[in-house]
Amino acid sequence: MMIGRWPFIVLFALAANAVGGGALAADGSAEKGKIAYVKHGCWQCHGFAAQGGIAGPKLAPDPMPLVALTSFVRNTRGAMPPYQDAILSNADLADIHAWLASLPKATDFRSIPLLNP
Numbered sequence: 856m857m858i859g860r861w862p863f864i865v866l867f868a869l870a871a872n873a874v875g876g877g878a879l880a881a882d883g884s885a886e887k888g889k890i891a892y893v894k895h896g897c898w899q900c901h902g903f904a905a906q907g908g909i910a911g912p913k914l915a916p917d918p919m920p921l922v923a924l925t926s927f928v929r930n931t932r933g934a935m936p937p938y939q940d941a942i943l944s945n946a947d948l949a950d951i952h953a954w955l956a957s958l959p960k961a962t963d964f965r966s967i968p969l970l971n972p
């Protein structure tokens with residue numbers, strides 16, 4: 856009987872997660888982070904692609920470490936409103952951080968022929 860590659864990929868992912876002691880969850884999920892980023896309104900100031908917006912600076916690519924991001928979001932007293940734990944959980948923040956970290960860097964303009972006459 857012919858079995859596709861799927862079952863093996865799923866098994867491998869489950870095994871890796873078990874061996875890692877749930878490390879995947881602790882590291883945050885980029886997919887959930889994208890949703891949390893929109894749900895909590897970060898996009899209103901930082902842009903939908905976290906590229907920076909009218910009110911807030913760019914957050915990606917190369918976001919600050921999760922500890923620094925969490926500390927900033929919880930304690931900011933500047934132009935950005937602070938988010939308490941009850942509104943935005945540490946798990947949501949870890950997810951948002953994972954999403955920010957997953958965003959690709961912009962293409963180097965030198966590699967685009969049209970921009971290099």
Ligand code: HEC
Nearest residue numbers: 895896897899900910911912924927928933934935936951
């Ligand atoms: C009302 C507008 C607004 C919203 C909504 C907002 N921010 Fe901000 N954010 C700002 C501004 C303005 C700054 C710069 C403030 C400063 O440096 O004191 C900032 C700074 C930051 C920084 C520091 C960036 C750096 O390089 O110093 C992080 C991280 C951040 N925001 C994350 C978030 C996240 C995550 C959310 C959603 C949960 C969010 N922000 C929602 C306006 C906003």
